[in-house]
Amino acid sequence: MTQDLLIYAPEVAEARAKGTAIVALESTIITHGMPFPQNVEAARAVEAEVRKAGATPATIAVMGGKILIGLTDAQLDALGQAEHVMKLSRADLAACLVQGKMGATTVAATMICAHLAGIDVFATGGIGGVHRGADTSFDISADLPELGDTPVTVIAAGAKAILDLPKTLEYLETRGVPVIAYGQDAFPAFWSRDSGLKAPLRMDTAADIAAAQLMRTRLGLPGGQLVANPIPLDAEIAREEINPAIEQALAEAEAQGIAAKEVTPFLLDRILELTEGRSLASNIALVLNNARLGAAIALEIVRLRGPQPL
Ligand code: PSU
Ligand code: MN
Numbered sequence: 001m002t003q004d005l006l007i008y009a010p011e012v013a014e015a016r017a018k019g020t021a022i023v024a025l026e027s028t029i030i031t032h033g034m035p036f037p038q039n040v041e042a043a044r045a046v047e048a049e050v051r052k053a054g055a056t057p058a059t060i061a062v063m064g065g066k067i068l069i070g071l072t073d074a075q076l077d078a079l080g081q082a083e084h085v086m087k088l089s090r091a092d093l094a095a096c097l098v099q100g101k102m103g104a105t106t107v108a109a110t111m112i113c114a115h116l117a118g119i120d121v122f123a124t125g126g127i128g129g130v131h132r133g134a135d136t137s138f139d140i141s142a143d144l145p146e147l148g149d150t151p152v153t154v155i156a157a158g159a160k161a162i163l164d165l166p167k168t169l170e171y172l173e174t175r176g177v178p179v180i181a182y183g184q185d186a187f188p189a190f191w192s193r194d195s196g197l198k199a200p201l202r203m204d205t206a207a208d209i210a211a212a213q214l215m216r217t218r219l220g221l222p223g224g225q226l227v228a229n230p231i232p233l234d235a236e237i238a239r240e241e242i243n244p245a246i247e248q249a250l251a252e253a254e255a256q257g258i259a260a261k262e263v264t265p266f267l268l269d270r271i272l273e274l275t276e277g278r279s280l281a282s283n284i285a286l287v288l289n290n291a292r293l294g295a296a297i298a299l300e301i302v303r304l305r306g307p308q309p310l
Contacts, residue, residue: 005097006117009070012058016118019307021055021298023291024069024114024122024152027104030059030076031085032265033125034280035272040080042284046291050123053295060113062088062096062103069117079104087261089142107154108146111224115150118310120213120301123155123294125287126190127226128264129168132250139263140171148175148223153213155294157286158188158195158228161239161246162267165195172226173200178216180209182229182293191237191282193230203227206293210300229293235285237278245274 008016015022025046030039043059050057058070061079068075079085079102086096086103090112096103105113107127114122128141147154159168169187172179181187181199189195203209213225249270252258258266272279 002116005067006113007066007068008117009058009068009072011056012070012117015056016310019302019309021295021302022058022119022121023050023055023294023298024110024117024119025050025057025059025291026107026110026122026124027059027061027079028087028106029125029287030080031082031104032087033268034283036080038280038284040076042287043076043080045284046123046287049288049291050295053292053299055295055298057291058114058117058119060105060110062086062093062101062105065097065100067097067113067116069113069119078102087265089261090146091142107143107156108141111146111150111152111154114152119152121153121155121294121298123287123290125157125283125290126160127154127156129159129163129165130171131263132162132164134164134167137259139260141264144168144171144177145175147172147177147226150224151213151217151222152224153209153227153297154224155227155229155290155297157190157231157290160190161195161243162250162264162271165189165197169197169200175223176221177223178212178225180212180225180227182209182227184230186230188228188230190286191231191242191279192239193233193236199228206296207300207304209297210304213301214304227293227297229286229290231282231286232289235282237275237282242271242275242279245271245279248274
């Protein structure tokens with residue numbers, strides 16, 4: 001019944017049949033995170049990076065009442081250029097399917113769809129979190145409870161400083177989500193390798209991260225893991241350079257009364273404009289880096305568990 005809703009791209013269907021490593025990729029980053037045509041170019045480059053690392057990419061989106069697990073070239077082009085694509089989180093997924101609209105999956109919705117497709121690992125750029133001023137706005141991304149509920153390991157470059165990072169970590173701790181910094185002690189902050197906060201956990205190998213997810217399954221613990229992978233050194237943007245753009249974007253959002261689902265896309269868009277595209281190159285570099293680590297973790301899961309054809 002559920003499987004009727006899913007359409008697998010040919011390479012993903014083949015990987016599932018063989019039980020080889022698959023890495024899920026989200027599509028909100030394409031529709032609401034980067035401008036056309038860089039968004040489509042970046043999406044293709046990320047998929048190529050996953051293949052180069054020996055795994056199969058599965059970019060997830062919703063079209064024509066179906067969940068696409070892996071997009072064809074034409075579908076990716078259509079998605080990258082379309083206007084009025086729905087931004088799908090847990091709350092919107094069913095409505096989008098029923099209404100036959102085009103939808104891009106956020107971290108939360110991509111986790112749900114990846115899990116339905118039997119995919120354990122998902123690489124992206126940044127996750128949503130507790131927004132600054134959440135004590136009055138109540139703005140907490142649905143990505144956070146999803147990490148507590150759905151057993152997918154998510155690789156991100158930490159969270160952007162548009163968020164309240166200490167509160168984001170507190171929320172994840174409450175929901176029992178392991179937050180694992182890769183190869184360092186500090187929790188990374190997207191454009192910078194160090195947020196000034198210590199990550200709750202540290203792991204230095206993809207094998208450990210894979211084993212920890214399998215251990216959670218053995219323990220009967222639901223929910224995923226957040227792997228915080230620092231941006232490559234040469235792509236890092238100094239805090240002095242990015243902070244003014246962040247502060248200005250936040251002030252504009254407040255002045256214009258931006259709320260709910262629009263907040264994050266508005267901030268991402270403004271920061272990009274304010275840094276004149278400087279942040280886009282870094283953004284792409286960190287997603288590629290996360291795709292490589294995601295592939296390595298997915299390969300380790302297959303190695304440790306043995307191939308499980310689906
Ligand atoms: N943060 C980023 N880049 C992104 C997003 C967040 O640095 O692309 C996107 C992701 O799709 C994430 C979503 O799941 O925004 C979170 O939106 P919200 O804060 O409305 O939950
Ligand atoms: Mn929100």
